[in-house]
Amino acid sequence: MDVRRIALLRYCIELVSVLCVAGGLRAQNVGDENHPRAPSVTSPHTTSWSPRALREPFLPDPVFVYNNWSSYDELSDHVLLTEQLAMKELDEIIRLRRFGVRFDYYMMDAFWFAPDGGYKTWRKSSWPNGPDQWLKRCKDNGVLPGLWFGTNALVKIDAAPEWESSLNRQKQAMSFYEGGFFPSFVDTLEYWYDHGIRMFKFDFADFTAATPEAEKTQSREQIYYRNVKAFREALKNFRQKNPDVILVAFNGFGGDVESTATPFPFPHPIDLRWLRFLILCIRAIPGLPTYPR
Secondary structure: OHHHHHHHHHHHHHHHHHHHHHHHHOOOOOOOOOOOOOOOOOOOOOOOOHHHHHHOOOOOOOEEEHHHHHHHOOOOOOOOOHHHHHHHHHHHHHHOOOOOOOOOOOOOOOOOOOOOOOOOOOOOOOOOOOOHHHHHHHOOOOOOOEEEEEEOEEOOOOOOOOHHHHEEEOOOOOOOOOOOOOHHHHHHHHHHHOOOOOOOOOOOOOOOOHHHHHHHHHHHHHHHHHHHHHHHHHHOOOHHHHOEEEEEOOOOOOOOOOOOOOOOOOOOOOHHHEEEEEEEHHOOOOOOOOOOO
16 A cells, blocks of 8 residues: 555544544533533424534634744754744744735744743743744734643753642652642743733643652542543633633643654543543634534
8 A cells, every 4th residue: 555545544534533523522412512602502303402512612713823843843853942943934924924825823832941930931042032022023913922831741841849749759740630830830821821822732741640649549540530620620711711812732632642752641541521621622623513412
């Protein structure tokens, strides 16, 4: 089988998987029927769910995002993310837009941050003046800025003092439901929202992280559930407060996927409740087809 046929087969499998998930979610009564913005259905020939309810967590139309990870890769090459590189990419976006190419968002990907700054300060060696010029130029040209976060895994970042009470035994990730990490992290999201960030990319999540004390009394499944619940509720509140944000989830939010690092495995078989959590986290996917129950 040649490369083209393999690629086509893989695409078809992925498409079928998405359709099955969408249908399964609806069939298992995990839709958003009670969403306050979803219109009720009163026809005697229909059930109580609304097609709009399934679409609510998603954008009504596709968005076009430029992710600058394509211009560097600090995990596998020697090209660093710098202000000069980032601004050059932004200039190209602006140039292409004059020719009618659509760009809605510019995602500043991994390693913009200072290792000791708790995601609030930028790497001084690459961004001596911080992000102000980039943020202003995005705003002046109608491009919405996005920002990458390593979620709760310590990927090229040190644990801030307020995070230490949430660290796992290996000192590599923080619990979402214990200690001071997650309240601090949510405050950081609000901080960057106030500075104009409108897309947040979450990467390298570890929902099995727990403090040594929790590991003594809680099962792996209990830890996983509590982390997911805490993360999901916080993002739900964040979006309700800031309805124009887009939340994007990457490594750590699924099973084995292609990446430059090994994603965290599921501690137990996937069920549709967990898939609903994933879908509610991601708004950047164009609307999925809706299926009646």
